[in-house]
Amino acid sequence: MKLDAEFVNSQAPNAAAINNGRSLVVKGKFVALHRSEDDTLLFGECSGSGRTNYQCSCDFARPTQPTYRCSCPSRQFPCKHCLGLMYAHVDGKSFAVADVPSDLAEKREKLAQRKEASKSAKPKKVNVTALKKKIAAQLKGLDLLEALTFDLVSKGMGAMNAKSARLVQDQAKQLGDAYLPGAQTALLAYTNLFIGDNGRFDGELPPQKRESVYTDALDQLTRLSTLVKHGRQVLEARLEDPSSPPQTDSPIAAWLGHAWQLQELRDAGLVQRDVELVQLAFHNYDDVARKEFVETGIWMNLNTGAIQLTQNYRPYRAAKHIREQDSFFKVAKITELCVYPGKTNVRIRWDEFEQRELTPDDLRVIRSHAVDRFEQLVKSIRADLKNPLADKRPIVAIGFNRMGTLQNGDLVIEDEAGDRIVMTESGLKEEPPSCHLMPMLPTELTSGQVMIGRVHQDLDNKTLKVKPLSIVTDRQVFRLTL
Numbered sequence: 001m002k003l004d005a006e007f008v009n010s011q012a013p014n015a016a017a018i019n020n021g022r023s024l025v026v027k028g029k030f031v032a033l034h035r036s037e038d039d040t041l042l043f044g045e046c047s048g049s050g051r052t053n054y055q056c057s058c059d060f061a062r063p064t065q066p067t068y069r070c071s072c073p074s075r076q077f078p079c080k081h082c083l084g085l086m087y088a089h090v091d092g093k094s095f096a097v098a099d100v101p102s103d104l105a106e107k108r109e110k111l112a113q114r115k116e117a118s119k120s121a122k123p124k125k126v127n128v129t130a131l132k133k134k135i136a137a138q139l140k141g142l143d144l145l146e147a148l149t150f151d152l153v154s155k156g157m158g159a160m161n162a163k164s165a166r167l168v169q170d171q172a173k174q175l176g177d178a179y180l181p182g183a184q185t186a187l188l189a190y191t192n193l194f195i196g197d198n199g200r201f202d203g204e205l206p207p208q209k210r211e212s213v214y215t216d217a218l219d220q221l222t223r224l225s226t227l228v229k230h231g232r233q234v235l236e237a238r239l240e241d242p243s244s245p246p247q248t249d250s251p252i253a254a255w256l257g258h259a260w261q262l263q264e265l266r267d268a269g270l271v272q273r274d275v276e277l278v279q280l281a282f283h284n285y286d287d288v289a290r291k292e293f294v295e296t297g298i299w300m301n302l303n304t305g306a307i308q309l310t311q312n313y314r315p316y317r318a319a320k321h322i323r324e325q326d327s328f329f330k331v332a333k334i335t336e337l338c339v340y341p342g343k344t345n346v347r348i349r350w351d352e353f354e355q356r357e358l359t360p361d362d363l364r365v366i367r368s369h370a371v372d373r374f375e376q377l378v379k380s381i382r383a384d385l386k387n388p389l390a391d392k393r394p395i396v397a398i399g400f401n402r403m404g405t406l407q408n409g410d411l412v413i414e415d416e417a418g419d420r421i422v423m424t425e426s427g428l429k430e431e432p433p434s435c436h437l438m439p440m441l442p443t444e445l446t447s448g449q450v451m452i453g454r455v456h457q458d459l460d461n462k463t464l465k466v467k468p469l470s471i472v473t474d475r476q477v478f479r480l481t482l
Contacts, residue, residue, distance in 0.1 A: 006330075008086045008090060012078070013077060014320060014323075022083075023084075024081065025087050030045065031045050031047055033095045035095040035096070036097070036098070042060075043085075044057075046085075054070055054071050054072045055071045056068075056081040057069045059111075061112075062352070068082040077321065128242045138257070141177075141179070144171070145187065149187075152168070157214050160194045161194060162195045165193075166191075172184050172191070175187065182254055183224075183231070183256070190224065193213050193216055231256050234256065246258050246260075246264075247341065248270060249341065250341060250389070255389060262338050262351065265339065266336075271337065272303070273335065273337075274303075275302075276333055277301055277348075278331055278332075279328040283432065283481055284325075285430030292314055292315045292316060295312040298395055298469065301337075305369030308348045309345055309346070329358065330355045330356060330357055332354075334352075335352065336352075338350060344384055344391055344394045345395050360475065363474055366477075367399070369397055370398060371396065372399030374415045382464070392457060395469070396466075398421070398451045399415070399449075400447075400450075401415050401448065402414050403438065405439070422466075423468055428454070450472040452468075452472065455467075
């Protein structure tokens with residue numbers, strides 16, 4: 001075992017669990033600390049509020065996927081007692097070598113057997129009746145979405161205001177009940193354009209701002225129309241053949257609310273082997289509409305140069321029982337990486353991973369994958385954005401020659417050919433602002449570097465802008481939205 005505080009922190013479900021685990025060590029609550037002779041198991045006893053001590057253990061028989069066990073009634077995983085046990089080890093507390101208790105030995109054996117059985121497990125049978133019922137509900141949901149979209153177009157964008165937008169949002173809740181969270185999100189993206197930060201959208205809004213809203217709204221209506229048309233085709237085809245797998249050549253399944261399981265991705269061949277990832281940015285936010293906390297990690301796949309995303313969803317009702325993701329500053333070594341359908345910034349997941357320190361060689365690899373000709377980058381992005389269901393704010397790695405401010409106050413980056421891209425705060429509302437940090441950057445970060453940025457399409461001016469997320473030098477990943 002190679003335990004350090006960073007690893008233990010990463011295992012905690014939330015910040016409170018970290019504090020509670022550390023406090024057990026500080027207060028001397030552990031009355032017994034043991035380790036197995038081969039150093040694959042930590043186990044001990046911790047005094048609590050009950051009559052008997054809690055029996056806790058941290059099993060590293062599978063180093064990349066440790067198993068935590070405790071006799072306490074906590075539903076958090078791992079609980080504060082297991083975290084405290086690891087913190088005690090990190091702090092250099094004395095762990096006496098002891099034989100593995102018989103009950104733990106039996107549990108370890110059962111776990112190994114289950115793992116072997118899972119390798120030879122047969123594909124899960126599809127409940128055709130339940131699937132048909134779900135698809136029928138989704139088709140009705142698309143009918144509703146089509147009716148709402150037609151109504152919005154008929155009334156016209158000029159008739160929209162905060163009040164009418166909220167009425168549509170109330171109706172959009174039915175899409176969630178119809179197993180169409182992606183469609184619900186798309187409709188909310190349209191209505192939110194007409195609800196300002198002060199909760200109003202009316203004649204007091206400057207004309208230029210209103211025109212910009214209308215331009216974005218037209219783009220969103222196109223997406224809604226495409227989602228209805230393409231989604232209905234996909235669902236009707238699957239209703240005829242429920243045993244057919246979801247589409248893997250486009251992200252339509254996710255838009256229709258399909259929750260991909262890891263085994264499904266494996267069965268579909270959406271797997272990459274022996275991958276190394278470096279996290280370039282991270283942010284978390286509270287999605288009030290969907291009543292869940294979301295943590296998003298932005299990573300570069302060192303093997304391919306692709307920028308991919310991890311997304312961790314924690315519903316309000318179960319948030320404290322689900323491990324909260326955080327920034328990661330090392331290299332993740334993954335034997336089996338599952339990749340969701342899609343083309344740009346696809347979502348990724350994995351079961352097990354190891355970690356190592358980030359090296360200058362890794363930074364050179366990241367920088368080598370950046371596009372340093374803006375004309376080439378813009379052409380590629382515009383080609384992708386022609387698909388109405390494509391991500392409208394893709395994340396890219398841009399190599400720039402220098403950074404500066406124009407006379408009109410615009411912050412820009414410039415390539416060797418003299419082409420420029422303007423920086424903007426326009427992007428995802430939940431991402432922290434970053435442009436205000438640009439004038440304060442050290443000089444060495446403003447020339448000959450690589451920017452990781454989220455592209456924003458300015459539909460009014462027909463230009464692409466970029467929101468800076470981080471800057472990669474030959475010595476560090478300088479995060480701007482941490």
